[in-house]
Amino acid sequence: MTIDLPVGLPMPRNRDVLFDPAQRVHVTRRRERRFPFPVPNGWFIVACSSELAPGEVQAVFAFGRDLVLFRTDAGEPRMLDAHCPHLGAHLAVGGRVEDDCIRCPFHGWRFDGESGACTEIPYGGANHIPKRAQAHSYPTLERNHMVWAWYHAEGEPPFYDVPVVEEFHDPDWQPILVREFDIAIAAQEMAENNVDYSHFRYVHGTDGIPEDEFITEGTYKRAVGQGGNFVREGYGLGLGVLRVKGWVTFLSSTTPIDEEHVHVRWVFTTPKANGDDALVSAADSFCDGVSQDIPIWENKIYRPHPVLTKSERPILEHRRWARQFYSAYDEDIPTTTEEDE
Ligand code: FES
Ligand SMILES: [Fe+2]
16 A cells, blocks of 8 residues: 655644554655664653553563563552563563562562562572672652653663643643654654744644744753743653643653654643533644654654754754763764854
């Protein structure tokens, strides 16, 4: 089956593209990677809280790694590298939760969910546990009805926090609605979209190029548009909180699957005063919007030295900001646009 190429300016809106990979257009076929970045360091959603019951075990693939996610009997989410340090079984395939630990299905070794240390080798009279019997563990936390894991390429501890989105806990706001889908794009490229003001007119067909303010402070960033009514805050690469005054608040999370793919979770709420239909219609409208970006994103490449106009300087600022989230990645980011020269 051939898929028709989209006709753009603006790009067509087709929400089905998000949830049906068969409707995606992929024509870029070069063999080199499209994006040069490694997986960024940061907090990423690995499950919805409601989908992980105590004692439950899940296989997760994220950060280019096979992972096992489980909830302890006491209710804590825990995440380890999936393959057992002993003889390599996948801990999610038959492994069982015991108190704070997971027991491997292959030979019954038991690993602590928080430290990853082996706490028991149940046979052979082993009276001491070798130091190397240690699974790599990931810091986890639970916030905004989601389970988050901290990824750091060098195993360093978290250097920023996940904000509480107050509306998700406010009785005047609707219970959350989650939409999730995959996109073949690097997290940084997806985030760059927010400071790429001119694309709003040409991809999305919005009236004008929004006049925006864009600031960065350490690991935090904020973009404001539509006369102060549309505020997008970013915490690291892959966690955004968007608020359109009086209409919708949503948390936008992009979990890197690997260097070139992300799993997106959008968590929406709307004021109850806006009626029951407001929540679905707000979610639909953002899904319609991103359906216009997806064919561009899934076929574009990264230009390290782009030709830019003066008004596009925030793109360079965003790239410099994003660099702090990578281990072992360097890039010579231009400091001026073509027009400045
Ligand atoms: S492979 Fe896990 S206990 Fe042997
Ligand atoms: Fe966009």
